[in-house]
Amino acid sequence: MSDVQETKVEKKENEKYCSSCGAIIKKEAVICPKCGVQQKNMDGDNDVSKKWLTTLLLCIFLGTIGGHNFYVGKTKKGILMLVLLVAGIVFAAAIVGFAGIALVFVLWVVDLIKILSGTFTDGAGNVIKKE
DSSP states (O other): OOOOOOOOOOOOTTEEEOTTTOOEEETTOSBOTTTOOBOSOOSSOOOGGGGHHHHHHHHHHHGGGTHHHHHHTOHHHHHHHHHHHHHHHHTGGGSTHHHHHHHHHHHHHHHHHHHHHTOOBOTTSOBOOOO
């Protein structure tokens, strides 16, 4: 038997993740060489650091309803936060709802810390950080 070791490939600064298959590709790539899907950002400007302030403000003011997640393309997480908050409010009278509200608050605080520390990523896996 041979020992097979998994090696984790880290994304370099001049690379990004494919918006479809998640493969690591060059930032300048218009089409992913692995899956052939055209990349979402076609204006030639892949610098997501411009989104930092907008993402931060959305997180502060609309973070509990997942506003910042919708903005950066993390739709599933945004919907999860919105559903948890609404369900938490609806079931708050039964005390069980407070667990949903607490979970939304925890997710919001974690995202806020990630945005401020420069480790928050968009839906394509690109880091959104302040310049």
